[in-house]
Amino acid sequence: MTAVVGTRPEHEPWPPLARHGSAPALVHGDRVLDYAELHDRVVARRDELGSVRRLVLLECANDVETVVGYLAAMTAGHPVLLAPAGGHHADLLATYRPDVVLSGAELTEHHDGTRHDLHPDLALLLSTSGSTGSPKLVRLSRENVVSNAAAIATYLRLSPDDRAATTLPMHYCYGLSVVNSHLRSGASLLLTDDSVVDDALWDDVARHRVTSFAGVPHTFDLLDASGFAARDLSSLRYVTQAGGRLAPDRVRRYARLGREHGFELFVMYGQTEATARMAYLPPQLTESRPECVGVPIPGGSLRIDGEGDVGELVYSGPNVMLGYATTPADLGAGRSVTELRTGDLARRHPDGLLEVVGRRSRFAKVFGLRFDLDRLEARTAEHGVASRAVEHDGRLAVFVRRHLDVGPAYDVLSGCGLPPTGATVHVLERFPVTATGKPDHAALARHASVLAAPRPAEPQRAVTPAVVRDE
Structure with missing residues (x-):
């Protein structure tokens, strides 16, 4: 099948801090750090790191010191492994021994010089999962980072007038892409750890004239619950x-809310393995084609591998990772991946727009029947029921938020042809999410395992409206 190709952007060495001079770069609390000051801070930190190329683990918070440390390591050529602040990464420390x-502001040296064989192209290491401390990492090059930042800046039309609030953690590839693309463009960042439900965040958004923020689906759940439409969104x-x-x-x-308040909605698609971004839906199409992920980013190409209309989505571009790392020895390896098999199933519409319809690994087989769990969740949503579904021990476990949703959820299961003994429906007051706000299917599977454990004095039922609280 013919690939859909984006136009390759021109980009320069990144990040060009000094050339932006007195333009604001970082806003943190009441302090504004301009690009000249940021450049000086980065140079000082870079000198502390030394000239011998070493593996640096950076504990990330949305603050000035984290940005300075990140830029210092990147500009000096030290491969940097990003981890969440707070010390919950013992596995990473034990596995990779930075x-x-x-x-x-603290710099702790664990080794004089380096104990690692570090490939010349290796620049950045990111976790493959939302859970903290996963020892499986994505190996990224400087070209990966620069090209993806340039592509994002191109389709978002970023300029020095833009200012983004850091509503996502910096160790998460999506949150990091906001930092990379804005600093590459001479734009600025409002550094904050406030949640979108906090009035303090929106006070800062209005006071500092923030022009954008980024969100995962869970962010939009929080926006719905906190009266986002009534906020001051004028900037x-x-x-x-x-x-x-x-x-x-x-x-x-x-999209309609944005039209009413004067902002555009960009729906985007990506993976850590692509340094964050692979496709985006142009904002003028979000109302008419909201089911689509859109078109490839500038410089990227997407094709569908499979017979018929639906197949696996495969991405090519300069932002495709070098490969994975699971041991320190992998840090010396070069490129092992030339294209990215996303694991997502997609179709391409006649107008060229791409729609992701499911995940290869999100299929369950129950009594010989194959079920698309993403499609099942979408079907229940069409009936006004929020749900999460996982497979456990050859059966489906479906979680809903309210007791009154149990019956409709079971009706959907029955309508899909699932025998009554093939699934259980449970009430879960809060759906667990990962540290990056994505559905935590592993936690749901653990809940399903606990609920499936034999309970003497309780008869087995096809539908079990048991309330489980997320820990």
């Missing part, structure tokens, strides 16, 4: 959404 750990130019599928009706609703 030479240096940066935590806020917003655009909002981006990625990190998982947002239901088409919600995409359409936020």
